[in-house]
Amino acid sequence: MAERVVPPAARRRRRPTKTGVVLSEELIVETALRLLKEHGADALTVRRLGLALGADPTALYRYFRDTDDLLLAIADELIGRTLRTWRPTGDWRADLRDLGLRMHSGSLAHPQAAVLSTYRVTGRVHEIAAVETILGVLRGAGFPDAEAVRIYHAFVDQSLAFAALDAASVALPRAAREAEAGVWRATYARLSPDTHPHIAATARHLVADMRRSAYPEALDLLLTAAAARLDEIRRPPRT
Known part of the structure; x- marks a missing residue:
């Protein structure tokens, strides 16, 4: 266009x-x-x-x-679909976890669109609403403004990065996806403990774990770190 x-x-x-x-x-x-x-x-x-x-x-x-203008509208619509299905509970950590998982699954529902659009800043109505919503959750939890922005930044970039990574994998032809998954069994699981002791010791876990997205675990790690930071902020200073 x-x-x-x-x-x-x-x-x-x-x-x-x-x-x-x-x-x-x-x-x-x-x-x-x-x-x-x-x-x-x-x-x-x-x-x-x-x-x-x-x-x-x-x-x-x-x-x-032009097509870029349309692409920004597509990116904004994916954000809007996530917001329309999300309902806050008042528990900031649970709410952000739910929102992050919905963002991720929404991208995987449209992998080709996600690959093209997750790195874009739209400045449109749904993106603005998402920024306002997430910052509101964090400020409502008690994070000072600068901390709220830093955690917002980490949360959103982590969500979008995993969305792009996993969407790119989902968008591959099935044969290519299956071939890549098979590498963990065909190559890594057969490496000798004499040359690769750490891979050999964990091979069965690698085969089982590397087939799925690491996003839920990464999200939990981020939220755990954010909660620890909030505890530090709330802790009274030592006298």
Whole structure:
């Protein structure tokens, strides 16, 4: 999609497409997510989107300047889907753990989109709401502002990094995923204790553990460290 800016007031199309569909930003993003999931990153073109929507491809410029603008909207929609399913309980640690796991699983539900978008900063409504929400949880727990921002930064970057890593793995063809998982059995589990004593001693655990995401454990470690830091902050100074 090449750069072509249409004034916002002129963007929205009122007439239905030739297939009877009335275009909207929401419909275009939903269709883009579906195409990415089914066909990968190559599907994110104005021509493919136009065909899928039954619309003249140029009509998409009424809603998005270019494919990068659309990609930011896709990233923001993934964030919005997470927020819509999350309900806070008032327990800051449990709430952040639940939110992080939902962010991660939401990315794995759309791995191709996650690979393309997890590293982007959208500045859009859902991302802004997420930043406000997470900072509110941390400040409400008692973290001073500077600490709240540092923990927010670590929490979000950890979540997005694991989302991108695991989404990239999920997006691989099944044969490639199975071949990589088999390396732990075929190679690591057969290394000699004479040359690789630590791998040999833990091989059965490696085979079992390396097939799954480490994100839940990494998230728990981060939250445990954050809780320890909060205890330090609350501890009265020594006299």
